[in-house]
Amino acid sequence: MTDQPTLRLLSLGAGIQSTTLALLSAAGNLPKLDGAIFSDTGWEPAAVYQHLDRLEAAVLQPAGIPLYRVSTGRIQDDVLDPDKQRSLPAHTASKWYEKRDPTERQACPEDCGWTEFGGNINDDDAPEECRTCKGEGYVVTKWGPPYKTRDLGMLNRRCTQTYKLTPIMRQTRLLLGATTSDPTPCRYCDGTGRRIAPWRAKLDDHTTGPCSVCNGTGTLTRVGQPPKGVWAEQWVGFSTDEISRVSDRANTRYARAIHPLLDLHMSRTQCEAYLKSRGWTSVEKSACIGCPFHGNTEWRRMRDNDPESWQQAVAFDKAYRTGPGLRHQRFLHISRLPLDQAPIDRIRPSEWKQDDFFDAAYDAELAEQGDPDGCSPYACRSGQPTTDAA
Numbered sequence: 001m002t003d004q005p006t007l008r009l010l011s012l013g014a015g016i017q018s019t020t021l022a023l024l025s026a027a028g029n030l031p032k033l034d035g036a037i038f039s040d041t042g043w044e045p046a047a048v049y050q051h052l053d054r055l056e057a058a059v060l061q062p063a064g065i066p067l068y069r070v071s072t073g074r075i076q077d078d079v080l081d082p083d084k085q086r087s088l089p090a091h092t093a094s095k096w097y098e099k100r101d102p103t104e105r106q107a108c109p110e111d112c113g114w115t116e117f118g119g120n121i122n123d124d125d126a127p128e129e130c131r132t133c134k135g136e137g138y139v140v141t142k143w144g145p146p147y148k149t150r151d152l153g154m155l156n157r158r159c160t161q162t163y164k165l166t167p168i169m170r171q172t173r174l175l176l177g178a179t180t181s182d183p184t185p186c187r188y189c190d191g192t193g194r195r196i197a198p199w200r201a202k203l204d205d206h207t208t209g210p211c212s213v214c215n216g217t218g219t220l221t222r223v224g225q226p227p228k229g230v231w232a233e234q235w236v237g238f239s240t241d242e243i244s245r246v247s248d249r250a251n252t253r254y255a256r257a258i259h260p261l262l263d264l265h266m267s268r269t270q271c272e273a274y275l276k277s278r279g280w281t282s283v284e285k286s287a288c289i290g291c292p293f294h295g296n297t298e299w300r301r302m303r304d305n306d307p308e309s310w311q312q313a314v315a316f317d318k319a320y321r322t323g324p325g326l327r328h329q330r331f332l333h334i335s336r337l338p339l340d341q342a343p344i345d346r347i348r349p350s351e352w353k354q355d356d357f358f359d360a361a362y363d364a365e366l367a368e369q370g371d372p373d374g375c376s377p378y379a380c381r382s383g384q385p386t387t388d389a390a
Helices: 016-026 046-060 073-078 159-175 198-202 241-243 268-277 296-303 307-318 349-353 364-369
Strands: 007-011 035-039 068-072 090-094 097-099 104-108 139-145 147-148 152-154 193-195 207-210 230-234 253-259 329-331
Touching: 007 016, 007 159, 016 046, 016 268, 035 147, 035 159, 046 068, 046 207, 068 159, 073 307, 159 230, 296 307
Parallel strands: 007 035, 007 230, 035 068, 230 253
Antiparallel strands: 090 152, 090 329, 097 147, 104 139, 193 207
16 A cells, blocks of 8 residues: 555535535645545435535535445335345333342252352362252342333444445445446345345245345346555544544555544534534534434424424334344334334433333433434444344
8 A cells, every 4th residue: 555545535424524524625725535425325314415415516516526425225215124134223122021139048058069159169070050049059038029120222233334334435446446347146046136034034934035135136246356556545524522433443455544623623613613604504413314323302303393304213113113033122212112202302310210201221311412422434432232132
């Protein structure tokens, strides 16, 4: 890899920071970009697409910066398609069930050698698990009163890789001169365009559907690696308040992420001020309409100012509730309640703590502001969601 990039490409999410980078490059305050890549999940608010159109016509085209709109499918359709293994990082909850906690216990009366720490004191010749204490080392002698609870979790986040990073990197390879293969029969469906989805096969269900790999076409076209020695700068719009999220995990032989806003010491607030000074007074947050990382602030804004998107999110939330192979139900809102019933209006922590309407795990601050990490394909996350055991 040479020291100088072959291309400078902006990963354009059409939000505040990436829009700032586009304007700075077009104005000559940063090196000229060779292109901007917008990866379309198919489920952005209408205002984002309108902003993107304006940005292309008023800034990118006059500056000679081409905009590449790429996509790997409509996420809202793919997630609900039973023949595609796609998912959103939904909040999950089991059905309510009754539980009692032990309040008193005593050592196992069988003197079995098992300890309450899970080991056995007879290491050389440990007996089988004790039938009396089940290897716990103790037996419960008194139980507390019953109460209702449910198991909570969150599905893993895979959508960012599939619908953001993969199409961006594919377009990057093409711009760097990678060759595209001739269409070849899809090996997953033997070129028929139809197959038994993996989850169906596990359930001994032999119903066939469109192949999720080739999208039912029966053929695959692959983009290879670009020539050796060429590479692209991938401009990523992290500002100084997001420095802890900077990651090089998406770097490859042909692409390297850089962060011009950090070099300019620009915060999100400074980006907003810069945009307003140039007539860009309203830039929508770029995120899927039904993103489970939304906080109540965003849900309220959508409900009160964008009723079309709100109705889409409510309908999707209902349709996404259950799915093949899942023991838990899925929800877009952190309260694990249907979106049109969720507590998205402002409430004081003292109110929700006293109300059985909420789970003990309900975090009012997180619910209000949303996940602070968003869903950038180039970011570290400050916390890992719990994988649903279903």
